[in-house]
Amino acid sequence: MIKGTLGKTANTVILLIAVLVLNFAMIHVAPGDPVEALVGEMGGATTEQIAELRAQFGLDQPLYVQIGKYLWNVAQGDLGYSYYYDQPVTSLILDRIGPTLLLVTTALFSAIVIGTVLGVFSAQRRNSLLSHLVTVLSLAGFSAPVFWIGIMLILLLSVAIPILPISGMTSSEVPEGTFWYILDVAHHLVLPALTLGLIYLAFYSRLSRASMIEVLQTDYVRTARAKGLPRRMVIYKHALRNAVLPVVTFAGLQFGQVISGAVLVETVFAWPGLGTLAFDSILRRDTTTLLGILFFSALMVVVMNILTDIVYRRIDPRIKTA
Structure with missing residues (x-):
């Protein structure tokens, strides 16, 4: 070992x-x-x-x-000095990583949970209206560009029905460190997280549906049913644990990609994260800052791969035994 x-x-x-x-x-x-x-x-x-x-x-x-x-x-831990911002790149990344992780974690976690639930339910009723609806939504989510979804949501939920803020992370009049500040951040988070989450919701609902259908046709599930086990136990104790393995794999592999994919979402909503910093660095040819962001994204992919292996071993004991 x-x-x-x-x-x-x-x-x-x-x-x-x-x-x-x-x-x-x-x-x-x-x-x-x-x-x-x-x-x-x-x-x-x-x-x-x-x-x-x-x-x-x-x-x-x-x-x-x-x-x-x-x-x-x-x-030596030195990512260089920013030409434009006139400060160390490490400080810039540390200042911006919090908003990006908040956005990415919220969007990805919501997409995984909701997508897995939709996939599991549609797999049990493959010819139902829910199953067909999940398929249609998945195709729409795959086809629509993320910036187009963001603009459409702004027109719907900020212009036609003005219930959500268009841009930024907080309102200037709300003092930091208060309960109202947390609510204000959550209020501003809804639109960008919803935009980014819809793309991955389509993917995970489709993936969990296909995986669940495959697992439900295996011999050990048929054996569990033949023993007279309750349907809920067969689905959630025996089938779901194995059907969720591909979801865990892709979630770990995609986490670092989501950070790089958040560039468009953060730019559309002026979210003060790494995506906006990368976009501004490209426009201003601030190569040192851009290199630091790319290195950090690669490092996140590596770390998430390691964590995925650990989670995989916890879910599937056969890997640990091997």
């Missing part, structure tokens, strides 16, 4: 290094210059000042030297 753990750790380190090198190379060979973008924000600069800025940020050195220095700094 120790040998296997060390092997996984080594593979993880190699993977993260490869991600860092590829991200750094692709961003720096892309058109545009962060110094020119910064000078544009400043209102102009002389040739000497531009040269000083390039030397200050290390952009006057060869690409392989820049990559080597960046890897060494990341190994």
Whole structure:
């Protein structure tokens, strides 16, 4: 077990290094210059000042030297310094990770729970109206772009029926640290979480339905029914525990992808998270901040894969035995 753990750790380190090198190379060979973008924000600069800025940020050195220095700094826990925001990238990410995790966790958890419930019920009644409705909603959720869903929800729930705020995370008049502040954040959270959750609700309802149908046709479920066990026990004790395994797998794999997918949702609703920070960094060519966000997203994917393995072993004892 120790040998296997060390092997996984080594593979993880190699993977993260490869991600860092590829991200750094692709961003720096892309058109545009962060110094020119910064000078544009400043209102102009002389040739000497531009040269000083390039030397200050290390952009006057060869690409392989820049990559080597960046890897060494990341190994020491330093993700660099933001050109535009004039502060460490680590501080920027820590300031924005809270809103993003709140949005992503709320959307993904709601989609998993509601989608699994809908999938289980529709699997038991494959020719019912609910089953057909889940299929139609799944196809609609897969087909609709996330930004279009967000705009439609704004038009419906903020313009036609003005019950939810359009943008932001809080109202300026609500003091922080109070009960009303929590309610205000939850009020602002509804639209972006609903937008992001609808996409994944369609996926998990379809996935749990297909998995449940397959499990209900297995021999051990037929045996449980033949023994005269109550229908509820057969469904929720024997079938559901195995049908939920693909849901757990995809949830763990998608968590890091949801963070990157939240860019559009956060941009539409001006949600102050990592997605908005990444979008602004792209527009302003703040490559150091963008690299930090990409590295953090990759790190989240790796961590969630490890946690998924742990949860998988708890759900399915056969994996632990193997």
